[in-house]
Amino acid sequence: MDWIWKAILIILVGTFILRIAGRKSISQMTLSQTVIMIAIGSLLIQPVSGKNIWVTFGVGGVLVLTLVVMEFLQVKVDFFEKYLTGRSVSIIKDGRLQEKEMKKLRLTVDQLEMKCRQQNVTSLRDIQSATLEP
Numbered sequence: 001m002d003w004i005w006k007a008i009l010i011i012l013v014g015t016f017i018l019r020i021a022g023r024k025s026i027s028q029m030t031l032s033q034t035v036i037m038i039a040i041g042s043l044l045i046q047p048v049s050g051k052n053i054w055v056t057f058g059v060g061g062v063l064v065l066t067l068v069v070m071e072f073l074q075v076k077v078d079f080f081e082k083y084l085t086g087r088s089v090s091i092i093k094d095g096r097l098q099e100k101e102m103k104k105l106r107l108t109v110d111q112l113e114m115k116c117r118q119q120n121v122t123s124l125r126d127i128q129s130a131t132l133e134p
């Protein structure tokens with residue numbers, strides 16, 4: 001019977017913790033958000049294997065608190081936004097491919113063309129400017 005109340009408590013507390021962390025889908029999450037969400041998911045299963053349930057919830061709370069602080073700092077301090085989330089990078093400017101920027105991003109021309117085709121752009125020559133968002 002011990003596992004029944006643990007399972008119910010894990011679901012309730014886990015839902016609460018993840019709700020505080022945010023509502024974004026995986027594709028909209030920053031790198032730090034994704035890492036913390038995966039960590040919380042892995043952490044929440046620990047009580048099932050006999051670990052202390054309250055320590056697990058405490059660590060989950062600390063992870064979410066860390067995420068909230070990091071997101072607050074990103075909004076308030078430009079330095080944190082630049083290094084935690086990243087900045088947009090112009091990869092086509094005035095119709096010219098910015099090869100130096102693409103090398104920094106480890107993005108090939110083939111990959112760029114694939115992304116453009118997904119947006120119904122048939123040729124890179126048709127693009128005046130393009131920016132890769134974080």
